[in-house]
Amino acid sequence: MAPTAISSPNTKPPPVTKSCVTAPPTETETLFHAPHQPTSTDPIPPLRQALCSEQTPLAHRFRALFSLKHHASLNPATPDTLPAIYAIASAFTSPSALLKHELAYCLGQTRNLASVPFLRRVLEDRAEDAMCRHEAAEALGALGDVGSLGALRGFRDDAGEVEVVRETCEIAVGRIEWEHGIGREERVRGSDFTSIDPAPPLAQGTKELSIPELRRRLLDTKSPLFERYRAMFALRDLASPPDLPTAVPAVEALADGFTDPSALFRHEIAFVFGQLSHPASIPSLIATLSNNKEESMVRHEAAEALGSLGDEEGVEDLLRGFLDDPEQVVRESVVVALDMAEFEKNGEMEYAVLPEEQSFSPLASVKA
Ligand SMILES: [Fe+2]
Numbered sequence: 001m002a003p004t005a006i007s008s009p010n011t012k013p014p015p016v017t018k019s020c021v022t023a024p025p026t027e028t029e030t031l032f033h034a035p036h037q038p039t040s041t042d043p044i045p046p047l048r049q050a051l052c053s054e055q056t057p058l059a060h061r062f063r064a065l066f067s068l069k070h071h072a073s074l075n076p077a078t079p080d081t082l083p084a085i086y087a088i089a090s091a092f093t094s095p096s097a098l099l100k101h102e103l104a105y106c107l108g109q110t111r112n113l114a115s116v117p118f119l120r121r122v123l124e125d126r127a128e129d130a131m132c133r134h135e136a137a138e139a140l141g142a143l144g145d146v147g148s149l150g151a152l153r154g155f156r157d158d159a160g161e162v163e164v165v166r167e168t169c170e171i172a173v174g175r176i177e178w179e180h181g182i183g184r185e186e187r188v189r190g191s192d193f194t195s196i197d198p199a200p201p202l203a204q205g206t207k208e209l210s211i212p213e214l215r216r217r218l219l220d221t222k223s224p225l226f227e228r229y230r231a232m233f234a235l236r237d238l239a240s241p242p243d244l245p246t247a248v249p250a251v252e253a254l255a256d257g258f259t260d261p262s263a264l265f266r267h268e269i270a271f272v273f274g275q276l277s278h279p280a281s282i283p284s285l286i287a288t289l290s291n292n293k294e295e296s297m298v299r300h301e302a303a304e305a306l307g308s309l310g311d312e313e314g315v316e317d318l319l320r321g322f323l324d325d326p327e328q329v330v331r332e333s334v335v336v337a338l339d340m341a342e343f344e345k346n347g348e349m350e351y352a353v354l355p356e357e358q359s360f361s362p363l364a365s366v367k368a
């Protein structure tokens, strides 16, 4: 959701301490603890420290997280890749559901199967917040982890499971089966977005679908969620760049998804609006955030999406009105959203960098 562009120093691998982890490392984790010589320019330790400390302001923790995501996702991998993954996973001990679900999201974007054990642990912990478990399941789907198919099918078919987890597992199974089946031959359409989506956009070569047809597929509750998501991401791609003639009709079609019976589906519409940052989405996002009968997971996503539109008049003031919301996940999302709004307004190039006033010396070189 948050912008991820970042410059990075080319530095040596950091120490892999487990300061925030209560559970002992698994065999897989131990395996990857490569020996190294830490230097004063290691980027990971200060980022890890900022991410894991409950004393760090939440917005700074998110910036640290997205910096770590950058290191964790570099392709080809660098000596910082695994330490960055472990640093992200270390923060799963936080009491903040918002932070933890974002950790899961980031691990799912790494394309690195070293993330899998951490995500499995979150998904399989029924005491964990449902939003975090949902994000862990989605991340396993994004990683295309065949080894998780059995677990994902199990949660999908468990009638006693929380609905957002069940539905997410259904989509994740669909995505993994697609990736290892028809997706091998299918060439998906190019997109402005680098995210690994829960479902791929439509295939290249399929006849051009009109926006009304995509809207029909999006809203067809009899279709599998995976197929509906494909229509959702196809509509997203028709709304970017924002001056495309199809952009406003595509945003309006997506906004109709806010009436869907599935909270998971509604939250994904808000997520897509966060990616698009299209002003035409503002009215529906405000209505969603303002509706205190709406699920907090959906309101949280609407708040963050509005944060990505923070340079639009009135949006920041509106967000401030929710700083004391009764739902913790909404309050925290507003804090992060206001930080993102600040980023948008100032035209900063790099969201995923801690502000210099944090005075972590290695980050000065990140910023430079
Ligand atoms: Fe989500």
Ligand SMILES: [Fe+2]
Binding pocket: 101, 300, 301
């Ligand atoms: Fe979210």
